[in-house]
Every structure is written in C-alpha cells, then in structure tokens.
Amino acid sequence: MSQPKEKITLIGAGLVGSLCAVFLARRGFNVEIFERRPDMRKEDISAGRSINLALANRGIYPLQQIGLMDQVQAMLTPMKGRMIHDKSGNQVLQPYGHRPEEVIYSVSRGDLNKLCMDTAENSGNVTIHFNQRCTHVDFNNLSLTVENEITGQVSHHPFERVIGTDGSASAVREAIHQHTTEKNTVEPLGHSYKELSIPPGENGDFQIEPEALHIWPRGGYMVIALPNRDKSFTVTLFMPNSGEISFESINDEEKLINFFKNDFPDLLPLLPELTRDYFENPTGSLATVRCSPWHLEDKALLIGDAAHAVVPFHGQGMNCGFEDVSELDAQIQKYQGDWLSIFSETERLRIDNGNAIADMAIENYIEMRDSVNNPQFILKKQLAFELEKLCPDQFVPRYSMVMFHRLPYAEAKARGVIQNQILEQLTTGKQTIEEVDLEYAKELIDKNLSHVELNPTTN
Numbered sequence: 001m002s003q004p005k006e007k008i009t010l011i012g013a014g015l016v017g018s019l020c021a022v023f024l025a026r027r028g029f030n031v032e033i034f035e036r037r038p039d040m041r042k043e044d045i046s047a048g049r050s051i052n053l054a055l056a057n058r059g060i061y062p063l064q065q066i067g068l069m070d071q072v073q074a075m076l077t078p079m080k081g082r083m084i085h086d087k088s089g090n091q092v093l094q095p096y097g098h099r100p101e102e103v104i105y106s107v108s109r110g111d112l113n114k115l116c117m118d119t120a121e122n123s124g125n126v127t128i129h130f131n132q133r134c135t136h137v138d139f140n141n142l143s144l145t146v147e148n149e150i151t152g153q154v155s156h157h158p159f160e161r162v163i164g165t166d167g168s169a170s171a172v173r174e175a176i177h178q179h180t181t182e183k184n185t186v187e188p189l190g191h192s193y194k195e196l197s198i199p200p201g202e203n204g205d206f207q208i209e210p211e212a213l214h215i216w217p218r219g220g221y222m223v224i225a226l227p228n229r230d231k232s233f234t235v236t237l238f239m240p241n242s243g244e245i246s247f248e249s250i251n252d253e254e255k256l257i258n259f260f261k262n263d264f265p266d267l268l269p270l271l272p273e274l275t276r277d278y279f280e281n282p283t284g285s286l287a288t289v290r291c292s293p294w295h296l297e298d299k300a301l302l303i304g305d306a307a308h309a310v311v312p313f314h315g316q317g318m319n320c321g322f323e324d325v326s327e328l329d330a331q332i333q334k335y336q337g338d339w340l341s342i343f344s345e346t347e348r349l350r351i352d353n354g355n356a357i358a359d360m361a362i363e364n365y366i367e368m369r370d371s372v373n374n375p376q377f378i379l380k381k382q383l384a385f386e387l388e389k390l391c392p393d394q395f396v397p398r399y400s401m402v403m404f405h406r407l408p409y410a411e412a413k414a415r416g417v418i419q420n421q422i423l424e425q426l427t428t429g430k431q432t433i434e435e436v437d438l439e440y441a442k443e444l445i446d447k448n449l450s451h452v453e454l455n456p457t458t459n
C-alpha cells in the first residue's frame, strides 16, 4: 500500500470497471472513469439486458478480498441445480454438486454494479464521469477523446495509464490493436437472446421453485429463468437468428403464442407480458471475442469483456472478469510500479484462461439446450459425482472445477477432456450406475489424473 498517488484512467464503469476501481482505490491510486451510459443509480437503464447473473466462487473471491461480500450476501438467491422442464411440464432437479455448499447465486446486475460504484466513490479516490463515451485513445500524445452522449460535446483528456473495461465492443481494444500486428477476432454465435419475465404470484411469492436455475431445453433453442429477490424470475429465450425456429421467423403475435403453446406450455401462463416483452425488449446478440495482445507497453491493459467476451452459457463472463481484477491487483502488489511487468504478466496469466472459458461456454450451450435430457449424459453426471467421492483429490467434475473452485480455467478444461474420456469408457453400453466397475474406475483415475489444486475461497 505504499505506492505514490498515481493516476489511472478506466474506460467503462460496468461490473469489471467499477470493481477494478475499488481495488485500485484501496492501493491509493487516483482513479478517473469515463462511462458511456448515464448513472444507473439515478436512471433506470437496465431493462432488457441480463438483469440477473449467476455469481460463483471465482467472482465471490475478489468480493471477499475487497470486503464487500457481507453486503453482497444480502443480494443473493442460491441456486442448487438445474430444474429441467420437459414439454409435458414434468420437472427434474439436476443438482450442480453433491455438497451443500456447491451452489451458485443469482444476483442483480444493477445492484452489484451500484454497490461497486458506491464503494469506489466512497473511497475518495475515484471519480466517475457519466454519459462520456471514449471515441479514441491517442497513445502517441497520451490523450483520450471523449464525447458527451447527451450534448455531443467532444473533449480531450490527458492520461498516464488506461485500463479498458469497456466491454465486448471495446474502444480501448480497437486503439491498442491499431498499434500492434496481432489479431482480434469476434465470432458471432448465430444465436441471440431476449429477456422476458415471470412476475411474483398473486400471493406475492415465487411462482416456480426459487432455489434453482430453470431450463426448458428444446434442442436447437432453449429458455432459462433465474430468480430475483423480489420473487420474480428473469427469463431468457435463446434462439437462432434465422431458420425455421428463429428470431427472424417468429415475427408476429400469433406465431409467438403458437411457439410457446407448442414448446413451453407450462411456461406460457407464467408470462403475462410475453408479447410486449418479446416485441419491445431488445434482441441481444451473442459473440465470443478473442484478442491478443491485451496490453500496450506500460500504457494500456484490457480486462473483462473488453479482452474476452464469452457467450453466457457457463455463467462465467463476470466471474472471469472479476478474477482478472484480482490477478491485476496481485501483479500490482508484486511489481510495485513496474507497469510493463504488471500489464504483461496479467495478460500472460489470464489470456489462455480467457480462451479456455470461451470454449467451455460454447460447449455448455449445447449441453444446456440439448444434452441435459439425454440418459447417457445424466448417467455420466451421476458417475462424475461418484468418482469425485471416490477420488476427491484427483477427479472433480468439470462444472464444479469451473463454478465452485478457482483452479485456472485452462487446467479445468484440460482435466475435463481426460475426465470425459474416463466417463465415456466407464459408461459405454451401461444404463445404470450400479453396472459401472468402480475398481476399474479408480485404476483409470490413478493412471490418468494427477492431484488437483482447487484454490478454495475463504468461505
């Protein structure tokens, strides 16, 4: 904590930018943030864009580090597993883990963002300028160009160091890559999303099981629902952009209602504002952003979605961005003012992990919308829990490694490939868990899997 009061500029006061400001302020830096949108504490700007999010251990750990977890705790609704809804309205809960603490939490994006902004500002070291969109970063003259979103007025601001926390369409990323020869890829998923809502029931209570993430998997598309503290659910329809069943084809009220009657009959009566929500809420596009480098000399760094936007099917975009912040803070501590090392080491330690969670998130879309109904998939899930009980230091289901532990994503992905081969080998031709040879399973695990370091959080 002994650094001089140096100034750091952030672009974007979303989840990652505002948490990053809290960490930087704690180390005594002067932080200035330019944020394109209005102040969400004064204006309602969240409608239609992932109103709630799944918070898991990787995101919880930085919040603990900064002392915010007590306040965040009051905002959380635990989700113990996936509640799968079939077309006949039957529901089955698939637990996420086999230990009571293995749950994830639904949290309001707005409430979490506001808490981080308040904490940042209350430190006395952070100033947030709202309605100010960064349009250009001039690295030769160390000057930012910023446009006021309301008046259109353009201003220029000197900076020493800039951190791009400006999300998937990052202006800072664009500026860094004008100075480098490396690549920046945006891979559209070809599917988009629409937010709908299940209000509380007439008795003021939740209308479906609150402690679960609900999924209506339908093969090429799906609906999910996450609980909110006000006893409503935020519902998200994920569907292809074009094709037989798509946002392009379902383009009038009759088609929409028929689609829901046919595919989601138990959900339809819970969505009183379906037509309004579907036609008035924005259709959100989904893409994976991979880029390199994440930094420019000792002048600029990208973190959060600006560096690695991922599709939302592992519920890890924010969690991963929070982990970036914690890693950046560790490098600031380690390299004490050597900003080239701080930025290049943060990039080195995070970039493969960003790419790994991007891959796993795409794989999870197929799992969520399709495989969860498949008996072989269900058997493999059951067996994975058994193998974890059998060899807890070696075999941890991949979902658990990603959601309940903090080992690097790239390692979780690599171990997941080996584990899947073991699960395939043990379940091929089997219908029930009783038919699996556990002695042989132990042999396979000992032969193929080393000890796993899980890096628990402190809770």
Ligand SMILES: Cc1cc2nc3c(=O)[nH]c(=O)nc-3n(C[C@H](O)[C@H](O)[C@H](O)COP(=O)(O)OP(=O)(O)OC[C@H]3O[C@@H](n4cnc5c(N)ncnc54)[C@H](O)[C@@H]3O)c2cc1C
Pocket (backbone or CB within 6 Å): 011, 012, 013, 014, 015, 016, 017, 034, 035, 036, 037, 049, 050, 052, 053, 054, 055, 132, 133, 134, 135, 165, 166, 167, 168, 169, 170, 171, 193, 236, 284, 303, 304, 305, 306, 312, 314, 315, 316, 317, 318, 319, 320, 321
């Ligand atoms: C439908 C959906 C569901 C999701 N669910 C989950 C989940 O369950 N769990 C999870 O961990 N993640 C989830 N995510 C991902 C998560 O939303 C993102 O990873 C997270 O918001 C990234 O935070 P960020 O601060 O990096 O970027 P953002 O949240 O995009 O914030 C960027 C900020 O920068 C501002 N900005 C942008 N450009 C400029 C500019 N030029 N000048 C100034 N300001 C600018 C923006 O206004 C914004 O405030 C989900 C995403 C979606 C779309």
